[in-house]
Amino acid sequence: MSISASCIWPRRWLLLYLLAHLFIKELYSLMEECHKIISVCVCVCVCVCVCVCVALLLHRGECRRLESGLRLSVGCPVLDELLRGGLPVGGVTELSGESGAGKTQLALQLCLSVQYPTQHGGLNSGAVYICTEDVFPSSRLQQLISDQSCLRSDVPPTLISRLQFSDHVYIEHTADLESLQVCLSRRVPLLLARGAVRLLVVDSVAALFRCEFQASDWLERTKQLLSFSSTLHHLSQEFNTPVLCINQRRHRDPPNPGRQEAPPLSSNVSPALGLAWANQVMVRLMMRRLQETVARGNQRSALRRLEVVFAPHLARDGRDAAVWREGVRGLTGIVGVF
Amino acid sequence: MRPVSSLSLSPSVKVRLVSAGFRFTSDLRGLKPLQLSKEASLSQPEALEVLQTVRRVVGGDEGGGGASASLTALELLQKEEEELRSIVTFSSQLDAALGGGLPVGKTIEICGAPGVGKTQLCLQLAVDVQVPSCFGGVGGQMVYIDTEGSFLLQRVVDIATAGVRHCSLLAEDDEQRVAMETFTVETILSNMFLVRCHDYVELLAELHLLPGFLSAHPRVRLLVIDSVAFVFRRLFDDLSQRTRLLNDLAQQLIAMATRHKMAVVITNQMTTRLRGGQSQLVPALGESWGHAPAIRLLLHWVGPQRMAAIFKSPAHMDSTIQYQITSEGFRDANQCEQPQSKRPRRHTNQPAASQRVTSC
Numbered sequence: 029m030s031i032s033a034s035c036i037w038p039r040r041w042l043l044l045y046l047l048a049h050l051f052i053k054e055l056y057s058l059m060e061e062c063h064k065i066i067s068v069c070v071c072v073c074v075c076v077c078v079c080v081c082v083a084l085l086l087h088r089g090e091c092r093r094l095e096s097g098l099r100l101s102v103g104c105p106v107l108d109e110l111l112r113g114g115l116p117v118g119g120v121t122e123l124s125g126e127s128g129a130g131k132t133q134l135a136l137q138l139c140l141s142v143q144y145p146t147q148h149g150g151l152n153s154g155a156v157y158i159c160t161e162d163v164f165p166s167s168r169l170q171q172l173i174s175d176q177s178c179l180r181s182d183v184p185p186t187l188i189s190r191l192q193f194s195d196h197v198y199i200e201h202t203a204d205l206e207s208l209q210v211c212l213s214r215r216v217p218l219l220l221a222r223g224a225v226r227l228l229v230v231d232s233v234a235a236l237f238r239c240e241f242q243a244s245d246w247l248e249r250t251k252q253l254l255s256f257s258s259t260l261h262h263l264s265q266e267f268n269t270p271v272l273c274i275n276q277r278r279h280r281d282p283p284n285p286g287r288q289e290a291p292p293l294s295s296n297v298s299p300a301l302g303l304a305w306a307n308q309v310m311v312r313l314m315m316r317r318l319q320e321t322v323a324r325g326n327q328r329s330a331l332r333r334l335e336v337v338f339a340p341h342l343a344r345d346g347r348d349a350a351v352w353r354e355g356v357r358g359l360t361g362i363v364g365v366f
Numbered sequence: 367m368r369p370v371s372s373l374s375l376s377p378s379v380k381v382r383l384v385s386a387g388f389r390f391t392s393d394l395r396g397l398k399p400l401q402l403s404k405e406a407s408l409s410q411p412e413a414l415e416v417l418q419t420v421r422r423v424v425g426g427d428e429g430g431g432g433a434s435a436s437l438t439a440l441e442l443l444q445k446e447e448e449e450l451r452s453i454v455t456f457s458s459q460l461d462a463a464l465g466g467g468l469p470v471g472k473t474i475e476i477c478g479a480p481g482v483g484k485t486q487l488c489l490q491l492a493v494d495v496q497v498p499s500c501f502g503g504v505g506g507q508m509v510y511i512d513t514e515g516s517f518l519l520q521r522v523v524d525i526a527t528a529g530v531r532h533c534s535l536l537a538e539d540d541e542q543r544v545a546m547e548t549f550t551v552e553t554i555l556s557n558m559f560l561v562r563c564h565d566y567v568e569l570l571a572e573l574h575l576l577p578g579f580l581s582a583h584p585r586v587r588l589l590v591i592d593s594v595a596f597v598f599r600r601l602f603d604d605l606s607q608r609t610r611l612l613n614d615l616a617q618q619l620i621a622m623a624t625r626h627k628m629a630v631v632i633t634n635q636m637t638t639r640l641r642g643g644q645s646q647l648v649p650a651l652g653e654s655w656g657h658a659p660a661i662r663l664l665l666h667w668v669g670p671q672r673m674a675a676i677f678k679s680p681a682h683m684d685s686t687i688q689y690q691i692t693s694e695g696f697r698d699a700n701q702c703e704q705p706q707s708k709r710p711r712r713h714t715n716q717p718a719a720s721q722r723v724t725s726c
Contacts, residue, residue, distance in 0.1 A: 258600050
């Protein structure tokens with residue numbers, strides 16, 4: 029508008045225009061508030077139907093929506109004993125450790141054990157495996173499948189031969205955060221809703237969040253991390269599915285009196301991603317690679333240790349384990365170490 | 367100035383009052399229930415009722431004259447000691463630091479890093495609130511609002527079993543033995559009401575509906591919200607809205623705690639705050655939230671030892687105690703009632719012995 033035009037435009041029209049603009053802005057914010065109030069009211073009405081469940085009913089096996097008490101077996105009775113049955117269904121479990129510790133091995137084993145029926149510790153369904161850094165180790169998965177009867181001696185061989193393991197493991201490769209969010213918001217819920225899968229594995233969480241953000245983007249990184257974890261929780265609760273997140277390790281900083289994380293049982297490495305992520309995790313497990321080796325027949329394996337760092341229902345304890353051709357197996361008693 | 371015979375009291379009481387010489391309401395002014403019951407040979411509740419009727423009548427007639435309905439601090443103390451008993455935990459050091467146990471009628475916040483034992487303490491309190499009164503407990507029910515999904519029944523059953531075993535070992539006289547018959551794992555579970563909230567809207571809606579539930583269940587003495595931080599920390603977009611919602615929440619919880627005479631326990635997470643290049647661990651949800659709870663407990667690690675520090679309390683001194691989480695629940699650190707079944711394992715690549723988990 030040229031100056032001459034603005035002079036002939038009456039001032040009171042300008043004022044009216046400004047007032048109308050402000051009024052509309054206020055109206056929009058008011059509508060937003062109303063929307064929030066309405067959504068709260070809707071939820072109030074919904075919550076009238078939400079059950080205040082008596083814990084005794086849970087104990088008796090009713091009200092399964094709240095806490096089913098189901099556990100996903102790892103496939104080895106020694107490790108299941110450490111976990112009091114296995115991974116809890118309906119929460120996020122984190123498995124962290126150094127490279128070569130055996131985290132991916134355990135995750136692959138879980139992808140197979142979820143396919144067994146519930147009386148053998150599975151969930152009668154498949155698994156989604158999201159790889160964020162390395163290519164999926166499909167040859168190792170085939171090796172594990174062919175040796176399942178050796179690992180799971182408690183299951184009748186006819187049942188094992190009837191299960192088509194590789195048909196029920198869905199593999200996704202996501203290289204960055206955006207594609208991970210797309211995968212988690214579109215493809216994974218479809219599979220979960222159809223009942224095709226009942227285990228979600230993310231390998232690994234740290235890879236995406238460490239390299240994409242610089243140290244100064246700490247706030248942005250926390251926001252993305254929280255929104256990612258809230259998606260995981262939402263999927264886990266809505267579909268009653270265990271979620272396993274694999275995390276990398278970070279060398280522990282020199283002891284800082286301000287740092288307050290649950291100290292690992294006996295090592296100087298701690299999981300990556302810090303406190304913001306640790307607050308979102310329900311069960312934290314750590315896998316360590318020790319210096320000794322164990323032998324069994326003509327196979328040798330480095331000795332591992334699976335430890336519970338924290339969990340609401342588990343004691344801080346650990347079990348020795350080894351990685352054989354058929355999978356990860358816990359060791360009991362004194363094994364021939366050398 | 368009304369005659370006593372015109373008051374709405376039972377005839378026998380009126381006869382006794384008149385025969386003792388109290389013929390008008392002005393004669394009863396300024397009397398304490400104890401004095402009245404002695405002079406007119408009435409029982410204490412009857413004397414109290416007489417004085418209340420007089421107060422009501424006189425107040426209505428003279429428009430505010432007569433005794434007001436305020437309480438003195440001494441009466442409040444007596445009322446607290448009778449009605450509001452503390453929730454005794456199985457950790458004597460924590461009870462001592464809190465002056466007898468977790469006080470009922472107040473809001474208590476428990477903050478700490480993940481894995482330090484906040485949920486364990488909440489589950490322990492859920493069992494402790496149900497300990498019968500002949501053992502020194504409160505004998506009430508509880509409501510557990512779970513937002514993280516960490517209420518796992520396996521653990522609750524462990525803690526309940528240990529609590530029942532502990533009390534049955536302590537049972538000495540007949541009254542306690544009779545009480546033990548109703549203090550079993552099944553009854554403990556039947557007195558726990560569990561609610562699952564997935565986000566802040568559900569949590570606020572549930573708290574909105576809670577007063578109705580509490581009126582229907584007057585025996586509830588404990589409300590646990592585990593945890594508030596989990597649902598509110600996802601609200602990043604509008605921090606002022608978050609502060610407003612948290613303030614509302616705090617006011618609601620304080621009102622519920624006093625009106626329904628129950629303890630409200632809230633769990634909070636820790637966050638790092640950068641201040642001048644140095645990072646510090648502080649409780650989450652901001653400084654204004656810090657004013658909401660009456661008592662704040664900080665659980666933290668000092669090396670391998672867990673410590674609980676009371677760092678805000680109007681009635682107790684700031685102190686720090688040691689504790690441990692055993693298979694039985696939240697206990698004192700030096701307590702070794704039963705030998706632990708786990709021996710410390712030996713590992714060759716373990717650093718110096720200071721890192722080894724000690725057990726007795």
